[in-house]
Amino acid sequence: MAATLLQSALGILLLLAPAASAFYIPGYSVTSYQRDEPMPLMVNKVYSDNTQLQYAYFDLPFVCPPTGAHRAGGAGGLLSGESVPLNLGEVLRGDRIMASDLQLAMLHDTPCATLCTRDITLEELIRAQEMIEEGYVAEWIVDNLPGATSFVTVDKTKKYYAAGFKLGYDVEVNSAATPARRVQYFLNNHHTIVIRYRRAPGRAGDRGEKVVVGFEVYPKSVGYDASRNEHGCPADLKNVKSGLELTPNKTASAHDDDPVMSIPYTYSVYFREDETIEWAHRWDLYFVNQDEGSHIHWLAIVNSLIICALLTGVVMIILAKTIRSDIKTYKDAVAEDGKIRLKKTRPASTGLLDQPHGGDDDDMDLSDEEALEDITGWKLLHADVFRTPAWGGLLAPLVGSGVQLFVMAMGLITLSTFGVLNPSFRGGFISVGVGLFIFAGLFSGYFSARVFKSFEGRGHRRNALVTALLVPGIAFCAVFVLNLFVWAQASSTAMPFSTLLAIMALWLCVQVPLVYAGSHHGYHKAPTWEHPTKTTGVPRPIPRQSWLMHPVVSGLLYGLIPFAVIFIELLYVFQSLWQDKSGYYYVFGFLAVVCVLLTVTIAEVTVVSVYARLCAEDHRWWWHSFVVGGGSSIWVFAYCVWYYLFKLHITGFVSGMLFFAYSGLACCVYGLLTGTVGFLSAYAFVRRIYGAIKAD
Incomplete structure (x- = not known):
């Protein structure tokens, strides 16, 4: 996963350029509409909590297909069914935004309009039943707001939104005559659209223009028994007796390619003024649990602070008492002449071959290096602690890639905290994340080279190549293999092949040179991380360790605290x-x-x-x-x-x-x-x- 920078900063600008049109800071980039001005309604995708597969709305075989008619207004003159230009983040998250045939005009209510009548085959009908059973919801977009299902709290004091609306619903039928489980599937074929608006701020408001602060969709299933007018619209939407059950007509042909059911689609549009919602806060209704969740978030922070404070106390004890005590003991043993006066204990007797050494405890003058050999604990390892580790050529690239990810994560969290990345910047989080990851290749190469140099490594170019290819390569290969399975399902979650090629080009043509540039600076120009002690030729024997010191066991035990x-x-x-x-x-x-x-x-x-x-x-x-x-x-x-x-x-x-x-x-x-x-x-x-x- 990568993206941005064709030549350092220029690549970032090229990558994020398509995303700029979707970006806004609350209070700016307001789109206002005059009375009767056309408002484009875009369709995006359908998704479900019960599956990870998403599908483009117009790919569904049972919805009204686009007519290709010209859509005026803010859609940029797109034809119905024509795709809106997407940024990289939108493509990676499975968005497929297209212009629709639904006609909206500011302050112009439409009690009912016919969209189309769709004939479906038996296979398409079964597909509709499966998607309803899996709980798929559809996403439409007006003025960059996703169509939402409106809810109120139990005490009816608060309203909130859930993005998307259901394609239909199912009902389980229990009958004494048929003990087998039977499920009826009903398709929502009428959609009531409610656009909430308020007066536009500034001079636009003085001209009578309005801004959209809410987009609600109320789907309804209207059966064949509902009386309809000459335009095919239900005469009384409030009193619909039965829904549109997805079941083949009795007179339908048995051929698979023949239509077995006709689905009439209609819609209504209403505009309602709502001065209680500020345009800059129109997304707040989508954050359904922000009030109740804030208490839990504070609990999480208090929990983290307590754990962090306890650990800080332990570390301070180690640093301020234990280690200082060890060093003080060492200093007390230093004689005035710079030698260490220690008592060398005679080895235990081994029998007749044991010879006396001039007394039970002879005082001996030792140099610092020799004296350290007689000191217990961590100070014994002065000649081995900086010995080059096994597989150091792998550790350095991993550390470099970890720094790259750290820079990316900190950049994303910082930008999101200050509101630069927000829900209206559709796909912006992923797009900027990819850009930061590519740019952070400089830091990856730099830190990898410095660690590699501290290991006294030779061949920094090879180390830079491993750093640039190892982690991104494994991630790319894994995503590519997974993408094959998603492609087989014809899901919009699958990345287009052109997007994969673009990501590979950014990786190989942008990130790899940046990693090399950072590696060159880190290896040749940055100062070496000097080690305070020298390493001897022969490593000191390691005592037998407790099973608790095994890397896997240690990782599990110590990892539980950060978790x-x-x-x-x-x-x-x-x-x-x-x-x-x-x-x-x-x-x-x-x-x-x-x-x-x-x-x-x-x-x-x-x-x-x-x-x-x-x-x-x-x-x-x-x-x-x-x-x-x-x-x-x-x-x-x-x-x-x-x-x-x-x-x-x-x-x-x-x-x-x-x-x-x-x-x-x-x-x-x-x-x-x-x-x-x-x-x-x-x-x-x-x-x-x-x-x-x-x-x-």
Whole structure:
């Protein structure tokens, strides 16, 4: 997943240029309409909470097909059924926005109008039944607002929106004559559209222009028995006796290609003034649980603060007491002449071959290097702690990619917190995220090269190539394979082949050169991270370690603490990703605070775990710090499994596979990012404590 920069900054501008038309800051870029001015209604896609497969609205075989007629107004003169230019984020999230044949004009009510009569075959009828059973909802768009189903709270004091409206509904029929389960499927073939408006701000309002502050859709199923006027519209929409059941006509032909049912589609349009909603706050109604959720978000922050404060106390004890005490003991042993006066204990007697050495306890003058050999604990590892780790050529690229992801994540959260990325910037979060990821290739190459250089690595070009290709390549291949399954389902969730080629071009032609540029600067021009102690030729034997020191066990145990910091906020993130397919996550302020606390917690947990490992006289802390830092990703994936089993109702092999594949990929990305935070924190900690010994 990547995008932006054809030549550094120019590529970003090219990538985000299509998205600029969808961007607005509340209070600006207001679209106002004069009386009777045409308002384009766009159709997008259908989606469901029970599946991960989305479909373009006009791809449905049972809806009115576009006529190709010219649509005036803000649609830019598009023909009905013609696609609106989309940015990269919109394409990746499965949007397929097209102009429709529904005609709207500001302040012009339409009690009823006929859209079309669609004849469907038996196969198309069965497809409609399946989509109704799976709970698919449709998304229409007016003035960049998605059509919503309106609800009120139980006490009827508050109104809120749920994006989209249902294609239909099913009813289970229980009959004594037929004990077998029977389900009736009813299709919503009439849509009542309510546009809520208010006076436009500024001079536009003085001219009598209006702005849209709400878009509601009320679907209804109208059966054949409803009386209709000469235009085919129901005569009395308020008193519809029965809905339009999806069942073949009794006189229908048995041939598969022959129509078995005719579906009349109609719609109504009403404009209602609403001065209670400010244009800048018209999206607030879509955030259904922002009031009740704020209490839970505060609880999440308090929970994170408590855990972070406890860890900070533990780290302060280690740094301020234990380590300082160790260093003070070391300093007290230093003689005035710069030598260390220690008592060398005679080895235990081994029998007749044991010879006396001039007394029970002989005082010996030792140099600093020799004296350190007789000091217990982490100071014993002074000659091995900075020994190049196994697979260091892999660790450096992973750290570089982790820094790249960290820069991207911080950029996205910052922009979202300040409202630059908001729901009206459709697809903006993904587009900007891809752009930041590409641009952060500079940081990836830089940090990868510096870590690689600290390992005394040779061949920095090869390291830069691995950094540029490894993580993005694995992600691209995984997404490509998953995309094949989605393509087979003819879903709009599948990325077009041209989009895949564009992403590959951005990756290979933009990111790879940026990684090389950052790597060159980090390896040749940036100062080397000097290690305070020198490494000897022969590594010190490592004592047998407890099973708790195993990397997997340590990752699980220490990873549970960062997971406890974020698990409350994860519930809202998952709900936005998997249940609310509109993706309107809004509490980025809370998320930013939780992410800061998470970063601090991971750094502190890693420092504690590395200190414990060094005290056990094990110098293999490099990979240990990376695994411990990313250990919470295992718990996040376990949380994904729990969420799938108990919160979601996803059906179908492809949908389940997509859930676990993308969840696993996301957890790997999260683990890579947090593992990098842990590694860099541990690296700074180890250099600090051994630098203090050297200074003394």
